[in-house]
Amino acid sequence: MSLRIYNTLSGKVEEFVPADPPKVKIYTCGVTVYDDSHVGHGRSLIVFDTFRRFLEHLGYEVKFVRNFTDVDDKIINRAKKECVSFMTIANRYIASYYKDMEAIRVRPADVEPRVTEHIQEIIDVIQRLIEKGFAYEADGDVYFSVKAFKEYGKLSKRSPEEMEAGARVEPSEKKRDPLDFALWKASKAGEPAWDSPWGKGRPGWHTECVAMIFKHLGESIDIHGGGLDLVFPHHENEIAQAEAITGKPFARYWMHNGLVTVGGQKMSKSLGNYVTLKEIYTKYHPDVLRLLVLFTHYRSPLDFSWDKMEETKRAYERLKGSIEDLDLLKKLKVEAGGETPHPLYEKLKDFETSFFEALSEDFNTPEALAKVFALVSELGKVKNRAFSEGKIYETDLKAYEEVAESLLKTMKGIFGLLEDLKPECEVQEVVAKELEPGKVLDETLVNLLVEVRTLARKEKQYKIADFIRDRLKEIGIELEDTPSGTKWKRV
């Protein structure tokens, strides 16, 4: 089965063929560590994390690199504000980032380089550009000469001429051309600085990814990814630098995820309309965020709202429930017989085929999820029959078990969902402890109440039984009576 993905460079969906199969080299632009990550960052991270898992599943040997920008204006400004060094800020938010990634199950990349550990490599790139006549020094700064690179604009589909007409580019006396961009910035007093052939300074933003890719992946990679907002100028500038040096295609496929919006407007720090990942996962199981992201095609905009989180949570609980229900079914009276080539197996086969077909066509996760929920419905039918009859046929149970386990394996492995089934209690417990230390539930006490209620129901004391159920609900515990007994969960 061939994989097809949309390539920003060509503007088309193309068949994906790595340069040196089965190896696949991927690089995505990571975060600038000056504050906590928000849902916009989260989306990009989740999209590429899932895509990487899918590639691995297809049998590719993926080498995945994702960087940290740990020195730039925003970090420096924040450091000044707090009267600490920029490294303190960077380290703090790298730690925070790792906490977030663990929570939302984004696996670490194979290499996670930091700019400050690649200063020499960056200087080397700049020097090569100067030697080749693509860059020039001006009073301690170094700029890339955009006009010297004739293919400039090929990724973002714009020409230098057009851009000069629009001319919102900041004029600088040091630049020979307003479109030129900084590769190296002479440092001002009190700013982090490194020695260079052009004096003390620090790297401009666009060079770091080139230097890190050259070092960790080579001169040409298979896939370069990032948010749509990086297409111009960042990725365009990367191409200019890398290809000016090597004369080879820098990345063969460029993948860009759509942005997260709030009420239709881009989620961003500057607009102040952002929601941090920490806020998300203290209120919801992190899987709900992953599912929310996967429910929209990666190239479409995703409009975030808390209502949507609620909707997604219900869908998530249905998915999770279909797998957890296996435990309930196992407790039923099992009766010999039932359909022998069980129809569920056929459904499972259909699912597996269509699920991977959907992902292979420009990574269509919403369509893949449609297939998931079709299977969930099939499982529900079996459950419905069993619960209605108060017993289950042997073949039903066996088929349910195998299908549920297979589905769970796929959800875990590729979508990164349901990695710890029955995780909800644990996760929420941890959160609850952090938030309100005194308010941790005593499970044995809840179980006791449930037992008392079961007795009451046996005696047909329904008023008492309902009272217990209602009161438990008020303190956040929901009861569900099943033929296999009563189960409860926190809400």
Add this chain to the structure above:
RNA sequence: GGCGACGUGGCCGAGCGGACUAAGGCGGGGGACUGCAAAUCCCCUUAUCGGCGGUUCGAAUCCGCCCGUCGCCUCCA
């Protein structure tokens, strides 16, 4: 101003020339099951795909114009 994307049922969201009598999720209504709920299932809500014109045997899907929304052009996932 320049470049680009999008507009699908109550909401979200796939589909991007013929298996579309348009996937899936969420919500609402009815029913089965249940002491009652919950969970699950079944049925309905539920679609001529922003508007107009064109290309085609055939268009949600291609082209043009218009309206609306958003993104990039400055740091941004």
